[in-house]
Amino acid sequence: MAGRDPDTGADSAAGDGVRVAVVGAGAVGVTAAHDLAVAGADVTLFDKGEVASGASGRAAGVLYDAYAEDIDAELGARALERFRALSGTGDFSFTECPYVMLAREGDDDLAEAVRGAAERMRVHGREVETVDGDELGERFPSLRTGDVAVAAVARNAGWTDPGSYVTTVADLAASAGAEIRTDSPVAVSTAPPGVAVASEAPVTRRFDAVVVAAGAHTKQLLADAGVAVPLKPYRVQAVVSARSFDGPMWYDASAGVYARPHPTGLLAGDGTVPVEADPDDWDRDADDWFLADVSETLRERAGHDPDVERAWAGLCTATPDGDPLLGEVADGVLVAAGWQGHGFMRAPATGEAIAGQVLGEGGGIAQFDPGRFDGDEEFEISEGMAVETDDGAENRS
Ligand SMILES: Cc1cc2nc3c(=O)[nH]c(=O)nc-3n(C[C@H](O)[C@H](O)[C@H](O)COP(=O)(O)OP(=O)(O)OC[C@H]3O[C@@H](n4cnc5c(N)ncnc54)[C@H](O)[C@@H]3O)c2cc1C
Structure with missing residues (x-):
């Protein structure tokens, strides 16, 4: 029976008879598959x-809508709305927590x-205040300011375990x-x-949309299908410390390090x-230099001497302009990738959009729209978490 789904707003009959393959059971793919079903x-x-x-099982789970660009802020807000609505379902929970972005x-x-x-975030209606070091210290005594x-x-923010969202x-x-x-x-x-499933080769299954x-792996997968997209995978890293931390989520833009509370600490x-990393051959362990840098920043910023329980790397994907590729690349074939380190927190909205x-x-x-590129563009990978300075893209938050 036709009707509106209260969560997605989708017409429950809109997809009747449409056969869709979704490739990739990460945060974006499962959201799209769910909404389509x-x-x-x-x-x-x-x-x-x-x-x-994939990357979704390795993400940090920092969630906010504090973006300076209109469309990013809108997607961030929609994603938070869906994260909150889902909290308490299965293993998934969303923990409210403010997000602080600072410069030294x-x-x-x-x-x-x-x-x-x-x-610019305020112009887009985001709840973001600007404070100096003294005021920051008064509000968040666990930070050294x-x-x-x-x-x-930013007040509209929180964290979660990304894997629990996906499952x-x-x-x-x-x-x-x-x-x-x-x-x-x-x-x-x-x-x-x-799509041709490896175990069923050489049979190709036809779908109305893929x-x-x-x-x-998106660039490689599409290249094999004759479609060029400008995407580069690159490594980013994270660490869990077993020492407790009772404070906000923070991003020290001068140091290029972020942190959040975690059930373990x-x-x-x-x-x-x-x-550019090879998606089939990359180092999944954290680098020593990363652990040394992040430990120093944690001591300086939060008086936190990390007791490393687990450290790892994962792959993000970059595009020439830092914006994702979301849309059709050939008749009935759509791409959803290129999140520059912000793919998890926007997934409930980008999966819905695709x-x-x-x-x-x-x-x-x-x-x-992926059509803004030819696919063969040459570009440098810019950092995902970023704040734009006058002399270029230093930081993209
Ligand atoms: C350490 C780290 C911390 C991060 N922290 C954050 C954060 O705090 N907030 C945030 O927003 N983002 C964060 N990110 C980025 C985030 O993880 C990604 O942007 C997001 O998870 C991408 O989701 P996805 O669904 O597009 O891709 P993925 O989760 O990578 O899913 C893609 C899936 O496709 C599958 N696949 C690939 N090739 C094929 C094939 N040929 N056939 C079938 N399946 C295939 C893979 O197995 C994989 O499961 C972080 C990333 C890392 C590595």
Whole structure:
């Protein structure tokens, strides 16, 4: 029976009879698969490994809508709305926690950039205040703030365990009728859209639409189908410390390090390595230099001497302009990738947007249209968490 889904807002009959393959059971793929299945589409979700075996299972789970760009702020806000609505379902929970972005004294360009970014966030209706080091210290006594020039404090923020989002939404997608095929690497084909499952080769299954949300493998997968997209995978790193931390989430833009409370103690990260990585051959362990740098910043910023319980790396994907590729790349073949380190926190909204495009219900975002590129662009990888300074993209938050 037709109707509106109270969560997604989708017309529950909009997908009737539409056969869709979603490639990649990360945060974006499971969201798209769920929304499409709820809308009545006949969905098969393929992953070459397990659900959440890509970047989503390695993410930090820092969530906020404090973006300086209009569309990012809108997607961030929608994503938070869905994270909150889902909290308490299955293993998934969303923990409210403010997010602080700061620049140090002497780092004048960055301090100016933080002020400017906070102002633009407010223009977009985000709840963001600008405070100096003294005020920051009064509000958050667990932070050391003597060297802070300026901080932006965002209230609409929180954290979660990203893997629990992916597995919970995958379960909901299955309950809504999606078939979930793990350990099933696929190849994509165009004209007509289809996928070939490695174990069923040489059979190609035809679909009305194929959504490629394959994270770091997206460029390779589409290239094999004759579609060029400008994406570069790169390593970022994180660490969990077993020592407790009772404070806000924070990003020290001068040091390029972020941290958040974690059930075990504290989670910290960034450790961006701005070099194109091979998605089939990369180092999954954290580098020694990252652990040394992050430990120093944790001591300086939070008096936290880390007791390292676990440290790791994962792959993010970069694009030439730092914006994602979200939309059609060939008839019935759509891409959803290139999140520059912000793919998890926006996934409930970007997955929803790509599902909307498949169903012809809108959802297209002109700024993210992959057609803005030829696919063979040469570009440098810029850091994901960033605040833009006058002399270039220093920081993208
Ligand atoms: C250490 C670290 C910390 C991070 N912290 C944050 C954070 O705090 N907030 C945030 O927003 N983002 C964060 N990110 C980024 C975030 O993890 C990614 O942007 C996001 O998870 C991407 O989700 P996805 O669904 O697009 O891709 P993925 O989660 O990578 O999923 C892609 C899936 O595609 C599958 N696949 C690939 N090839 C094939 C094939 N041929 N056939 C079938 N399946 C295939 C893979 O197995 C994988 O499961 C972090 C990343 C890392 C590494």
